[in-house]
Amino acid sequence: MFKFKIIAECPVTGARAGELITPHGIIHTPVFMPVGTLATVKAMSPHELEAIKSQIILGNTYHLYLRPGPEIIAQAGGLHKFMNWEKPILTDSGGFQVFSLARLQKITDENVLCRSHIDGSQLIMSPEWSMYMQGVLGSDIAMCFDQCVEIPTTHEKAEEAVRRTTLWAERSKEYFDAHNDANRQALFGIVQGSVYDDLRIRSANEITNMNFPGYAIGGLSVGESHEEMYRILDVLKDIMPHEKPRYLMGVGYPSNIVEGIARGIDMFDCVMPTRNGRNGTMFTSFGRVNIRGQKYAHDFTALDPECDCYTCRNFTRAYLRHLAMCGEILSARLCTWHNLRFTIRIAEQAREAIIEGRFPEYIERFKSQFHDDNHGED
RNA sequence: GGUGGAAUGGCCGAGUGGUCAAUGGCAACAGACUGUAAAUCUGUCGACGGGAGUCUACCAUGGUUCAAAUCCAUGUUCCACCA
Numbered sequence: 001m002f003k004f005k006i007i008a009e010c011p012v013t014g015a016r017a018g019e020l021i022t023p024h025g026i027i028h029t030p031v032f033m034p035v036g037t038l039a040t041v042k043a044m045s046p047h048e049l050e051a052i053k054s055q056i057i058l059g060n061t062y063h064l065y066l067r068p069g070p071e072i073i074a075q076a077g078g079l080h081k082f083m084n085w086e087k088p089i090l091t092d093s094g095g096f097q098v099f100s101l102a103r104l105q106k107i108t109d110e111n112v113l114c115r116s117h118i119d120g121s122q123l124i125m126s127p128e129w130s131m132y133m134q135g136v137l138g139s140d141i142a143m144c145f146d147q148c149v150e151i152p153t154t155h156e157k158a159e160e161a162v163r164r165t166t167l168w169a170e171r172s173k174e175y176f177d178a179h180n181d182a183n184r185q186a187l188f189g190i191v192q193g194s195v196y197d198d199l200r201i202r203s204a205n206e207i208t209n210m211n212f213p214g215y216a217i218g219g220l221s222v223g224e225s226h227e228e229m230y231r232i233l234d235v236l237k238d239i240m241p242h243e244k245p246r247y248l249m250g251v252g253y254p255s256n257i258v259e260g261i262a263r264g265i266d267m268f269d270c271v272m273p274t275r276n277g278r279n280g281t282m283f284t285s286f287g288r289v290n291i292r293g294q295k296y297a298h299d300f301t302a303l304d305p306e307c308d309c310y311t312c313r314n315f316t317r318a319y320l321r322h323l324a325m326c327g328e329i330l331s332a333r334l335c336t337w338h339n340l341r342f343t344i345r346i347a348e349q350a351r352e353a354i355i356e357g358r359f360p361e362y363i364e365r366f367k368s369q370f371h372d373d374n375h376g377e378d
Numbered sequence: 379g380g381u382g383g384a385a386u387g388g389c390c391g392a393g394u395g396g397u398c399a400a401u402g403g404c405a406a407c408a409g410a411c412u413g414u415a416a417a418u419c420u421g422u423c424g425a426c427g428g429g430a431g432u433c434u435a436c437c438a439u440g441g442u443u444c445a446a447a448u449c450c451a452u453g454u455u456c457c458a459c460c461a
Binding site for chain 2: 033035037038042043058060063090092093095096097099100101104116117118143146148190216218219220221222247248249250251252253256268269270271272273274275276278279281290292293294325327328329331332
């Protein structure tokens with residue numbers, strides 16, 4: 001029920017186009033996966049997610065464990081039914097919350113003692129806990145419970161996280177194999193190692209030896225420079241199994257996605273399109289646009305003339321600015337709509353270019369057009 | 379007509395003799411955001427100057443005082459109540 005097939009590859013860069021077969025449908029890669037932490041991609045209905053061609057979305061184990069909790073999800077018949085999303089879902093293990101909620105917890109090899117960020121009550125996170133909850137959620141792809149560390153960090157701390165991540169991957173797999181339904185769900189391993197080449201290599205070897213159906217690169221996009229991120233991806237490119245899907249967790253930024261694809265990454269997820277959309281920072285073919293800027297008050301052009309989304313085809317920058325300035329709900333909706341469609345389209349266009357054998361040209365065009373610093377001024 | 383109260387920076391609103399260019403909030407302007415504790419957060423916000431600082435400011439005018447947004451007088455406007 002789970003299979004990955006590479007259908008085209010860029011001979012210059014190694015970028016791949018593939019098909020990931022899951023119980024809820026085929027995913028065409030490279031793919032960008034919108035984040036829907038709490039059983040909703042913020043501001044978007046499932047119907048709208050389909051309209052922007054989302055192939056798969058994320059859910060979060062930790063957040064859904066706290067609210068609404070496993071009983072209600074189970075009673076609903078799983079996460080797909082609960083939120084009425086019939087396409088594939090990937091669930092994060094709660095590993096990232098070990099990182100982002102670090103202040104609220106104590107980490108040992110055994111487990112993570114944590115306080116709920118909602119009411120302060122105690123809970124214990126562990127590989128077994130995560131596999132149980134992801135089983136309840138019934139996601140198509142579950143993730144191993146891992147430990148992500150901040151950057152900068154020491155080699156020593158990064159090494160400890162690598163060791164623990166391997167230990168937890170073994171326990172995740174053991175529990176998963178014994179209790180989860182392999183016909184409905186696949187479990188991916190996660191490589192850690194921060195910005196240290198030796199640790200990345202070690203982690204990749206340890207994790208890939210466990211023979212997961214797919215592998216993720218975690219612990220990036222947490223403070224390192226883009227150059228460091230790309231260097232790590234270059235290091236991992238030749239170590240990670242060629243025939244398995246590769247997922248770069250938490251990325252993200254448009255140019256990071258393109259560069260990631262060029263380094264053999266097949267899957268991405270990130271809150272950036274949704275969160276930045278709600279906060280008024282828009283991505284366009286020419287770079288970033290802070291739609292709240294005064295300079296857009298009288299700008300009656302489309303946000304991104306090259307974009308095919310509902311927002312760009314129907315509304316002006318002046319109107320989007322107005323909605324954003326007023327804090328209107330529609331602002332969050334239209335801005336999220338565009339940012340997600342824009343990001344999804346990057347992966348679509350890259351895929352098309354790979355299949356048609358013109359990926360190097362695609363990436364050159366993207367880089368010459370998308371400028372990080374010009375804020376959308378051409 | 380009478381009695382009482384109020385007037386503060388774009389707006390609301392603290393501040394009742396020096397430490398006040400004046401707390402807060404809002405608006406505005408700019409920035410941040412990468413496996414979501416985020417429809418959030420940060421900075422700026424009288425003028426000039428790089429800065430030290432200088433100037434103009436708390437309805438108006440006059441006064442008291444070494445010193446006034448703060449006290450007094452008069453005026454103006456607004457509010458409440460009574461006729």
